[in-house]
Amino acid sequence: MSAEHARQLLDALRGRLIVSCQAPPGDPLRAPEHMAAAAASVAAGAPVAAIRVQGVEDIRAVRAVVTLPLIGLWKDGAEGVYITPTAAHARAVAEAGAEIVAIDATGRPRPDGRTLRDTVDAVHRLGRLVMADVSTAEEGVAAAALGVDLISTTLSGYTPYSRQQSGPDLALIAELADRVDVPVLAEGRLHTPEEAREAMDSGAWAVVVGGAITAPAAIASRFAAALPQAQ
Structure with missing residues (x-):
């Protein structure tokens, strides 16, 4: 990718929404065709800047139905460094059609x-x-x-030494925006449009929202928990 193309891609993300289309193991939506349908739905119905997708088969399926930039990753395992943990994983993600490859960039040992x-x-x-x-x-x-x-602030709260909280890590977003010269994306525990706006106001280049948009079970659970019978 040329420097000019990279600049244009990053500029196209600025101030906008990125939607993460993922489903956890065991979820009925855990299939490439379902994630492709979810991606196509949000791409057609909202001014979305990009789609974040997990897994090589899902990336291929989403690439076939949307023209938006894809942020691809490959979760391999459930502990330690498992988000695109090796160069081999990264290569597979890129070859599946992702313009941006998301990797675990923590200081933990890589597999x-x-x-x-x-x-x-x-x-x-x-x-x-x-x-x-x-x-x-x-x-x-x-x-x-x-x-x-x-x-991206994706892993805040998912390492034992990082800040543990129920909402987005606005303090981390602000500190990163102040200390680095590359775009900082807010990702993780963004449940409402208001929180997404707070993240932007804290210095985020763009926001990545997943479960609050593309996880029906999680969305339904929040509604159910708010009703009187749930108390």
Whole structure:
């Protein structure tokens, strides 16, 4: 990807909504055709800037039905570094059709024994952009120094040493926006449009919303919990 194309892609995300279309294991929607339908629905019904998609087959399926930029990742496992954990995973994600490859950019050991820089460089050699999913400001600063193209707050609260809270980590967004020169995306526990706006006001380049839009079970649970009989 040329520098000009990369700049245009990042500019197209600024101030806008990115929708994450993912379903957890065991969910009835956990199938490529369902995620493709969800992506096509949000792309047709809202001014969405990009789609975040998990899994090679899902990326291919979504790529076939939408023209929006795709942020791809591959979750392999459930503990430690499992979001696009190796260069091999990143290559598969890129080849499936993602323009941006999201990787775990925490300081934890990687399963292939390689460094984070190795994975970042591997993605760039494929002509794709790198989104660094981090849990702390220090991890974001370190990732920026390695040349990542975007930083996301995805993993705040998902490492034992990061801030644990029920809502979006607005403090992390603000600190990263102040300390790095690459776009910072707000992702994680954004439940309402008001919280998305708060994230933008805190310095986010764009916001990534998943379960509040594309997870019917989670949405239904919040409504049900608010009704009198649930108390």
